[in-house]
Amino acid sequence: xxxxxxxxxxxxxxxxxxxxxxxxxxxxxxxxxxxxxxxxxxxxxxxxxxxxxxxxxxxxxxxxxxxxxxxxxxxxxxxxxxxxxxxxxxxxxxxxxxxxxxxxxxxxxxxxxxxxxxxxxxxxxxxxxxxxxxxxxxxxxxxxxxxxxxxxxxxxxxxxxxxxxxxxxxxxxxxxxxxxxxxxxxxxxxxxxxxxxxxxxxxxxxxxxxxxxxxxxxxxxxxxxxxxxxxxxxxxxxxxxxxxxxxxxxxxxxxxxxxxxxxxxxxxxxxxxxxxxxxxxxxxxxxxxxxxxxxxxxxxxxxx
Numbered sequence: 001x002x003x004x005x006x007x008x009x010x011x012x013x014x015x016x017x018x019x020x021x022x023x024x025x026x027x028x029x030x031x032x033x034x035x036x037x038x039x040x041x042x043x044x045x046x047x048x049x050x051x052x053x054x055x056x057x058x059x060x061x062x063x064x065x066x067x068x069x070x071x072x073x074x075x076x077x078x079x080x081x082x083x084x085x086x087x088x089x090x091x092x093x094x095x096x097x098x099x100x101x102x103x104x105x106x107x108x109x110x111x112x113x114x115x116x117x118x119x120x121x122x123x124x125x126x127x128x129x130x131x132x133x134x135x136x137x138x139x140x141x142x143x144x145x146x147x148x149x150x151x152x153x154x155x156x157x158x159x160x161x162x163x164x165x166x167x168x169x170x171x172x173x174x175x176x177x178x179x180x181x182x183x184x185x186x187x188x189x190x191x192x193x194x195x196x197x198x199x200x201x202x203x204x205x206x207x208x209x210x211x212x213x214x215x216x217x218x219x220x221x222x223x224x225x226x227x228x229x230x231x232x233x234x235x236x237x238x239x240x241x242x243x244x245x246x247x248x249x250x251x252x253x254x255x256x257x258x259x260x261x262x263x264x265x266x267x268x269x270x271x272x273x274x275x276x277x278x279x280x281x282x283x284x285x286x287x288x289x290x291x292x293x294x295x296x297x298x299x300x301x302x303x304x
Contacts, residue, residue: 003040007033007049018060022281022293024239027060028232064234101129101136108140109282116140124162131167138175143254143280150175181251196258196276199300202235206271211240211296212263215252228294236298237278244290253277253294264301272302 014029034053037043104119116137123133134157141150154172157163163171208230214223226249228240242249253259257277264273279295 003036003043007036007043010036017283022283023060023064024232024234024237024295025283025288025293027057027064027234028239030057030060064237101133104133105136105140108136108143113140113144124160130162131170134163134167134171135174138171138178142178147179195256195278195297196299198236198298200236200298205233205236205298206264206266206268206301208233208238208264208266208298210265211238211275212265212270213259213261215248217248237295238298239293239295241283241288242292242294244292250280250282250292250294253280255280258299259296264298274299 010029010033014026014033017023017025017029030053034050034057037046037049037053040046043049100119101123104116104123107113107116107119120133120137123129137153138150141153145153154168154175157171158168210227210229212225212227215226216222217224226246228242228249230238231241232239255277259275259277262273262275264271276297276299277294278297279293281293283289283291283293
């Protein structure tokens with residue numbers, strides 16, 4: 001493969017990341033492209049490519065920096081929603097023959113839980129879809145809502161005549177079971193109401209290569225240590241990729257969580273720190289499809 005073809009493919013992958021809202025991965029990909037262009041002597045329109053790439057990098061960098069000021073998810077266009085409807089085959093058992101159910105699931109996966117909830121609730125009119133839609137609404141709701149908010153949803157369904165008494169009892173039990181699968185250890189403080197400020201100045205942040213913390217073991221009641229390599233760092237914000245095989249990690253952490261006693265490996269040492277889970281995104285396309293991208297903010301580092 002020629003350098004030009006490789007660069008073109010990398011641009012396509014960066015665009016896929018950008019469309020999924022994976023800004024850190026997009027910026028990282030642009031940086032890789034920039035290095036390849038700079039190292040390659042014989043490449044057509046080199047100066048023009050670098051200029052265009054510089055504009056893209058600046059734009060993504062500004063989006064990342066403005067994320068905290070505007071943390072709400074972008075609204076998905078109707079065109080994008082039509083694409084989402086086509087992402088599930090009608091034969092897929094998860095959608096039970098319903099394109100709308102497939103759309104709701106994809107919306108939820110892309111962080112559009114409010115829009116997904118509307119679609120899920122519209123399916124309550126159909127006997128064969130009602131319970132499946134309600135269960136999916138609870139499952140994805142725990143990724144974006146607090147436990148109290150999910151309990152309020154259950155209470156709202158108590159007055160919904162479309163659910164039988166048996167259905168309502170089942171859904172209460174189902175939510176309880178979902179909550180049990182996400183035990184809380186001493187290392188995790190659940191959902192902060194307001195994102196905490198970092199005690200570290202952006203230009204004083206260490207270059208972190210890996211993070212270490214504990215998650216519940218899927219086979220026992222004990223905790224196990226997990227090491228995740230840092231794929232990208234932007235000041236006090238670090239990005240890690242969780243392999244698809246590490247389901248316990250991606251299920252354990254939720255946006256808004258505060259993790260205590262996390263090991264941070266730098267060139268000099270391993271330090272203990274407190275981290276805030278800023279963003280979690282499932283990668284649905286590209287080379288890292290199936291993995292989970294998690295953006296962590298360093299709140300403080302224990303120096304003693």
